[in-house]
Amino acid sequence: MKAVIRLRTYIVLLLLALIIFWGVCMSLYSFFVLKTAVVDEAQKEVQQKLKTVRSVYEDYLKSIALTFTLIERDDDIQALKNSLHLDYLYWIDRDRAQTFPSEIVQAAFQEGRTFGGTRVLSSAELKEQPQDFTIKVRQITPKARKSDVKVLDTALGLEYARPFLDHQGRIDKVLCGGWIINKNFALIDRINNAVFDRELYEGKPVGTVTIFQGDIRVATNVLDDDGRRAIGTQVSEEVYHKVVEQKKTWSDRAFVVTDWYLTAYEPIKDIRGKIIGILYVGILEKPFVAVQNRMFLSLLTIILLTALPTLGVSFLLTNVMIRPLTALAEKSKKIAQGDMKTLVPADSNIKEVKTLTLAFDDMIEKLSEREQTLAETNDKLAVLNKRYLDLIGFVSHELKGILSSIVLNTYLLQKGILGPVNERQSRVLKSMARNLDYLAITVKNFLNLSRIEKDEMTIDKQDILLKEHVLESAVDTFTQQADEKKMRISCDVPQDLMIHADPGLMQIVVNNLLSNAVKYGKENGEIRVRAHAVDNGVEVTVYNDGMPIAEVDRQKLFKKFSRVVYRGMEKVKGTGIGLFITKEIILRHGGTLTVEPGLEGNQFRFTIPSA
C-alpha cells in the first residue's frame, strides 16, 4: 500500500525541496566562483611571489659582489665583514685553496673570475664559527617525510668568491665571504618583508617563506604548534618527490607543518647544478576557507530565512485549498453515516473549490432523493416480507391443528376402532397416513422456515442422550415407511453418547435426514445411522443406498426451495426447504453439514460441537 500523506505536508515538503535545491545550486555556484576568483588568483600570486623571493635572495649575492669589486688586495676586511653582517670572510691563499671545501672558491681559482651561489658548509667549517648552527631534526608534523638524520651539523651558506691576481697576473688568493642561512631569521624575515605584508591570521603569518637544506627547514617564518619557528621539521614526501627527485617546481596547496597553504616550491642548486635545498613561498589557506565558510553560512541563513516565509505562504495556500476539502471530507463521513441534511456552505472565493462544493451539494441532494426512494421501496418490501412470513407461520400453525384431527381420525379408521375395514379400505387408509406424515413434516418445516427468516428461532441447548432422546423416536417414525420400500434402517450408536443441543431442533434435523433417506433411497437398500465422539463434539452420519448426488448439485442441495431430482425420482414429493432448515439449525448450533456422495449412495455428515 502507498503511504498516505496530508496535502499540506505534501505542498510544504515540495516547496522546502525547491528551496533546498536552490540553496545547493547557489552554494555550488558560489564555491566555484570563489575558487576561481580568489583561490586560483592567490595561487598565481604565490608563484609570482616565489620569483620575487628568488630575486631578493640572489640580490644578496649582488650586494657582496658590488662590495668585493671595491676591495684592494691589502685592505682590512674586518670592517667590510661587519658592515655587510657577513658570517665569514677570509683570504684564501693558493696553497690552501686546493684543500678548501668550497666548490665556489675552487671554481674562482680555476676559472679566474668571481663566483657566487649557495653551498653546503661542512661541520668542520661551522665549528670555527662562534655560533652554534646545528639543528635537531624534529619529526612532529603529520605529513612530513621520514628521515634517518637526527641532527643536522652542516649548513647552507650564501657565498661569494673573488680571485685576486699577483704582479705576474697569476691568481694567488681568493676573497671568500658569505652568510650562513641556517637559523638566520633576520635574513628570512627581510626576504619575507620584501614580498609580504606582515599580516597575521590567528597568530600565524599569512605569508611565509622557507629555505630547506635537503628536506629540512633551516630558515623559516612558518611557526609550529608551540608558536616557535618550525626549523628542523621536514617537507612533505609529495613535495620532496616532485621538487628534489623530479627537479620540478611545485605549485599547489600543500600541508606545511600545521596547516594547509597555497604554495610554490622550487629547487635551490649549487653552482654545479646539484640540488641542495628548496625555496618555498606560501600563503595560509585558512583565511580563504574562512571566507568560503562565511559565504556558505550566510547562504544557509538566507535559505532558512527564505524557508520560513515559504512555510507561512504554503500554510496559507494549503489552508485555502484544504478548508473546503476538509469540509467535504467531513460531510462525506456524515453522509456515510446517513446524515443527508446539512449542506456544505459554498463560501470559498476560489472558482474550482466553489464548483466542487456546488457539485457536492448537488450530489447530496440526488443521493438523498435516491435514498428516500430506496427507503420507501425497502419499507414496502419489508411489509411484504413480513406478510409472507406471517402467512407461512399462521398457515402452518393452523394446519397443525387441522392435521391433528385428520391424523387421529385416520388412525381410528385404520385401526378398526370405529368398525371393521376391508383390505382395500385399509390400503387407502395406509396411504392417507403416509401422506399425512409427510404433510406433518412439511408443515413443521414451513413453521421453522418462518422462524429462521424472522430470526425468531431460539436455541435451548441441553445435554441430551443422542440415541434415546433423538434418534430412537425418529427411527420409529420412519420404520413403517421404510418397510413399505423394503428398506432396512440400522442405528449403530452408543447408548451413552451425549450431545449438547436443543432436543426439539435435533429432532427436526434427524427427521429431515431420515425422511430424505427413505424418500430418495433405493428399494431393498440400506439406511445406516452412525454417530461417534470427535474432538470437541459429536459427528453423526446418515447413509442411504441410492443415486449418488452429482458434484455440481452439492451446493444447490442446501439452498432454500431448490430441489435436486434425478431420473426415477420425479414422483417423490418435496418442497426444497427440509435441507435448508436442517443446515440452518446445525449452523446455529455451531456445527457443519456436508454431503458425501459414494458409489452407490449418499452420506450426510453433521457435527455438533460440545460447547
Add this chain to the structure above:
Amino acid sequence: MAKKILMVDDDQDFAQAVTDLVATKGYTLIHAINGELGFQKAKTENPNLILLDVMMTHETEGFDISRRLHEEPSTRNIPVIVVTGIRKETGVMFKYEPDEVWLPVKAVIEKPIQPEKFLAAVEKYVK
C-alpha cells in the same frame, strides 16, 4: 366406574376424535370449548385427567388455566397434560416444558399427535 378425562380445546373435530380414541381404553371424555368453561367443569366434574390446549383462540390462554387449576385446592391434584400446536421456538416467554411455576403440568404433547404415544401418555398420567 369409568375414569373421566376433561378436554379443554376449541377444536370440536379434534375433541370428537380424541373421545373415540380414549374410548378404546374405556375412558369417558368431557369436552369444554374454552378455558373458562374448562376451569368450571374441572371443579364440578372432578376428572381423573385434564387435556389442555394452550393456543385456544377464545378469551383465556391455556397457560393461565393450568396455573389457576394448580392454585385451586379442589383441582390442584388433577394431573394435566398440555396438548398444543405451538412449540417453544415460537418465542413465547415461558419455558415450554412442565415447570413448577409457569406451567404446572405433567407433560407437553405436540400436535399433530402420534396416536399411540398420545394414548401411552394418557394411561401413564391418569389418576
